[in-house]
Amino acid sequence: MDEKNNSGGFMEFDFRVVFHNFINAAKHLLWIVVIITILVGCYVHYTADRSYSPIYRTQAIFSVHASYSATTDILSNNNFMDKSAALTLSATFPYVISSEHASMLMVRELDHEPRGQIVATATAEAALFTMSVTAGTAKDAYETLIAAINVYPLAASSILGDTQLKVINCPTEPPTTPINTNDAMNSAISAAIPVFLLGLLAIFVLSLTRKTVHSAEDLRKLVNLKCLAYIPSVHLKKHSNTANLNVLVTNPRVPSSFNESVRNLRIKIQKQMAQHNAKILLITSTLPNEGKTTVATNLALSLASEGKQVILIDGDLRKQSLKGTLGIKASSDGLIEILAGNSKNFRLLTVPHSSLLLLSGDQTIDQPHPLLDTPRFKHVLELLRKKMDYIIIDSPPAGILSDAATTAKYADATLYIVRQDLANSTQILDSIQTLAAHNVNLIGCVLNHTQAGTTRYGYGSKYGAGYGYAYGYKYANSYTRYGYGRYGYSRYSEAENRAKKLTQEIADTSEAVEAFDFSIVDTNETT
Incomplete structure (x- = not known):
């Protein structure tokens, strides 16, 4: 790297x-x-x-007639004098209505100060004079207008002279709606x-500022590691309470594109492990939820389907989850009991419909480092190395816990899982550099949970649509031949017997871990 x-x-x-x-x-x-x-x-x-605050407005319209006007038709072409009188009244109205005399008359008429603003305008096209009042309530607007109509002729008598005002439109009740909404x-x-x-x-x-990994090219530029496979994102819908939602190659509901990606990964892992003469493979990631457990489980199942002797070890002692992933409910002792010397029953579990063996417990521990960093753990792995073709260890995230680096020193090789667009590039780089500082043999990365059209390189960008259908029938038959689809009773019994024999051989070996009884648990009967 x-x-x-x-x-x-x-x-x-x-x-x-x-x-x-x-x-x-x-x-x-x-x-x-x-x-x-x-x-x-x-x-x-x-x-x-x-x-x-609602505002209410009401108004009255007057016709203006000068005493010397020759006609009473306010729309006549000869009513120029009436129009002039209306304009004069409009111009002088503010002074009249605000005068001391008018104010006194308004108070007498209302029994209180006017609660509204009174304005007047003249209609230019006709001898019309409009008086309007705006106030905070409809009642105040109406009462103030009526008072102004009654008071104005008296207050403006000196201005009106012989000019006569006639009300032609006057409200009979307060307004019902405000003028502002x-x-x-x-x-x-x-x-x-x-x-x-x-x-x-x-x-x-x-x-735009997120620096996350989306493709093999991103991984190469960041940490100079090969991307061994793209694993597509798979979401299984729950059609019933009994629906199998585990994303496993043994689940017929999982799309063929996922199975094909696991198969490609298995082939490359076998090649890499053979080149390094390796048997123990540790699988880790930067953060939780990157899918390392799913990758580890499916890789182990795929290797076992090839007839290889494979054991999957739950190395995350803070949160053991492999039994749940595989749908196994049998109680068992795991690494915690074995490494602490508190177990007399080394329970190797058989995975249903597979020859895969599982070492996973029920207990958890907050500080597993003292247990993992012991010769006893190395001794257990060496015992398994003699009898197994592959030992897959699902470890905690290396980016937040030191457990992975501690466990990795016992492994022959380490596979790093990177979920697309999750961990920051700095987090990934720091985590891998920490592993490298412990002389961990990193053989490559897996870009997991890829979405269609985002990987930019290789067939990973096609996983989301169509790709699986082109290969589905061919590789479905291949997996059936390997045991994913046609694992009948006789074949499972053969795998169980082989596992029991292997367990007994481990127990009988002269280098067996002291005080441990290696036995097999039939999870088909227990669940």
Whole structure:
């Protein structure tokens, strides 16, 4: 591995990758944007609603007639004098209505100060004079208008002279609707939309700055390790309570593309292990949820389907999960009891419908390092090495725990799992450099959980659609021949007998671990 590589600028710009990053980031962060948007919208709506004050307006229209006008037709072409009088009244109205005399008359008429704003306008096309009142309540607007109608002729008598006002349109009741609407909802929407768009922009910027792995080329530039296989993302829907949701090559519901990717990985692992004369393979990753347990389990099943003697060891003593992955409910002792010397029953479990052996326990421990860093663990592995073709160890994530580095020193080779677009490139680089510092033999990486169209190189980008169908029938037959589809009673009995014999041989060996009784547990009968 070239440790001189760094995470800066390792990934070239690719629209598909950016789009994938954006969608992935949106899945995790969009709810935060939505909540912030809703909170902002609710706050703006609340403040706008609290500050809203309805305004009511009512008005009366007068016709203006000058005493010297020759006609009473206000729409006549000869009513120029009436129009002039209307304009004069409109211009002088503010002074008249605000005069001390008018104010006194208004108070006398209303029994209180006027509660509204009174304005007057003249209609240019006709000798019309409009008086309007706006107020905070419909009642105040109406009462103030009626009072102004009654008071104005008296207050403006000196201005009116012989000019006569005639009310031609006067309201008979207060207005029912305000002239201004409550725009709280529109204000909330207007504030929420920019917040939501800014949130999307922030997610997009974040997706541009994410330095994660999407392809074999990214891995090569980052850590100079070969990508041995792409493992496609598989999501099994639960059609019933008894539906098998385990993503295993033994599950007929798993698509053929997944089985084919595991088969390709198995072939490359066999080649790599043969080149290094290796038997013990440790599988780790940077972070949890990268799929190392799924890869380890399916690789072990695939190797066992070839007739190889394979044992899968649950090396994550903080969270043992292999039995759950394989659907095994039998109780058993695992590495914790064996390494601590508290077990008299080394329970090698048989995996249903496979010749694969499993070493996994029920207990967990918070600090497994003292147990793993003992000669006893090495002794157990050496015993298994003599009788097994492959020993697969599923270890904890190397990026957050030192357990993987401790266990890896007993392994012949280490396979590193990288889930597409999960761990940061710096985290991956630091984790692999930590393993390299312990002289771990890293034989390659697996790009796991790949999405269609994002790997950019190789057939991994086709896994999501179509690829599996081209090879499905051919390799379905191959897996049936290897035992994934046609593992009948007689063949399973043969595998069980072989496992029991192997267990007894281990128990009878002169180098057997003291105080341990190696026995086999039939998980088909126990479950």
